[in-house]
Amino acid sequence: MLEQFMSQMTFVDIFNLCVFVTFTVCYSYQLFYVLVTLTRPAPKHVAAKNHRYAVLVAARNESAVIGDLIHSIKVQNYPQQLIDIFVIADNCTDNTADIARDAGATVFVRNNTKQVGKGYALDWGYQAIRESYADRGYEAFFVFDADNVLDVNYFREMNATFDGGAKASTSYRNSKNYGSNWISAGYAVWFLREAKFLNQARLTLNTSCAISGTGFFIAADVLEKAGGWKWHLLTEDIEFSASSITDGVxxxxxxxxxxxxxxxxxxxxxxxxxxxxAKGFYQVFAHYAAGLVKGAFTNSKGYRFACFDMLMTLAPGMLLSIISIIFNAIIVVLALSGVMSVGVTIATSLSSIFFCLFNYVLFMFMFGVLTTFTEWDSIHAPSSQKIRYMFSFPLFMITYIPIALIALFKKGNWKPIKHSITVNVADFADAASTAGDKPLAK
Structure with a gap:
């Protein structure tokens, strides 16, 4: 029966079937992650000791927001004498350095227009700390972006994770401006989904998570062994994650x-x-895919799946969708122009294009709804916005398709994004008790 079925399939059918099977084999484990998150509680740590930390913030023209971040660190429910804040004022043309210094941070002024990017700034700042503050015995280094604001218990909770033996850890990434518009809401839902249904499942299953941009620590001995922050691709966070997992960290x-x-x-x-x-992911995939494939077969048992998971995170899966759409569109054009037979071929290709796009939108909508409802009280916006932006989330995600395609061919570089939304950390604590009935940006 299988032979008869295969004999009736055209090469178009076979191609589309291969794409579907590849997607299913590679990414179905993430549906298992959802089940794990919904049915099993995340493990908890209790710290036996408070540790000493350095905070690294690479800031370029962030005078509008840097003060809020430093203030949120200064009011932590954690001994202040164990936290030192270092701001790298990176190629600034405003008064970021003055504001950070007045707020209580130690500021390093960096002027380097050749080595541009967060990774270079972090490495430069780390080396400056090693030269001038090596006697303070920092046990780990935290990395934040200037526009971040921390919950008052952030360091207390992360200290428990570090005290439990973690060499690096990321944290729960929420948004301070979910309600600005459909774009900011799209980002917020994506990061909440990443935290809840990817990283929490990985934590529960005792595999490795991935660093995502900001809000993480790295143990001092890891950076010491590497000789500093030596990850300088366009997505330095994902590069660090891939490098660490490949090395068994x-x-x-x-x-x-x-x-x-x-x-x-x-x-x-x-x-x-x-x-x-997107460009950075392609770069990291090109540099680390071979090592991750090897690690999936040769690393110690506990790290093999972590290598596979990281490989799937990096793999340009969206390109399969793009290739499938383009392939079937070409078939339709050739059939309509008379180069190929029409009828079944056109129907098959059109249905494949629809199936590909519909499934992508459907899955994104399902993840948006699931994330919004499970994290409802954590989203600081009116209920009407939460419901409305569940429907715009798939639109936000589908705009990744042209981005991923163009990133294949166009050169990428780092471009600054202006940050201007200021908040008081106390506002977030107040909002937690009112289930997010009002937006917090001011």
Whole structure:
């Protein structure tokens, strides 16, 4: 029967079937992640000791927001004498350095227009700390973006994760401007989904998580062994994650350490940022795919799946969708122009294009709805906005398709995004008790 079925399939059918099977084999485990998150609680840690940390913030023209971040660190429910804040004022043309210094941070002024990017700034700042503050005995280094604001218990919770033996850990990435528009809401839902249904499942299953941009720590001995921050591709966070997992370093996750991040609100800024991410993912995949494939077969048992998971995170899966759509569109054009037979061929290709796009939109909608309802009280916006942006989330995600395609051919570079939304950390604590009935940006 199988032979008869295969004999009746055209090469178009076979191609589309291969794409579908590839997607299913490679990514169905993420549906299992959802089941794990919904049925099993995340493990918890209790710290036996408070540790000493350095905070690294690479800031370029962030005078509008840097003060809020430093203030949120200064009011932590954690001994202040164990936290030192270092701001790298990177190629600034405003008064970021003065504001950070007045707020209580140690500021390093960096002027380097050749080595541009967060990774270079972090490495330069780390080396400056080693030269001038090596006697302070920092046990781990935290990395934040200037537009972040931290929950008052952030360091207390992350300290428990570090005390539990983690060499690196990311945290719960929330948004401080979910309600700005459909773009900022799209980012917010994506990061909440990543935290809840990817990293929490990985934590529960004792595999490795992935660093995502901001809100993480790295143990001092890891950076010492590497000789500093030596990850300088366009997505230095994912490069660090891939490098660490390949080397057998497990990245943890702390679901109770909450960080609020400012999301872009214009499509131009969003396009530029996600284009850099897409290009960076291609770069990291090119550099680390072979090592991850090898690790999936040769690493110690506990790290093999982490290598596969990281490989699937990096793999340009969306390109399969793009290739499938383009392939079937070409078949339709050839059939209509008379080069190929019409009828079944056109129907098959058109249905494949529809199936591909419909499934993508459907899955994104399902993830948006699931994430919104499970994280309802954590989203600081009116209920009407939460419901409305569940429907715009698939639209936000489908705009990744042209971005991923263009990133294949166009050169990418780092472009700054202006941050201007200021909040008081106390506002978030107040909003938690009112289930997010009002937006918090001011």
């Amino acid at each position: 497990r990245i943890s996750y702390c679901p109770t350490a909450i960080l609020y991040d400012e999301q872009p609100i214009t499509f131009r800024d969003s396009w530029n940022q996600r284009f850099r991410w």
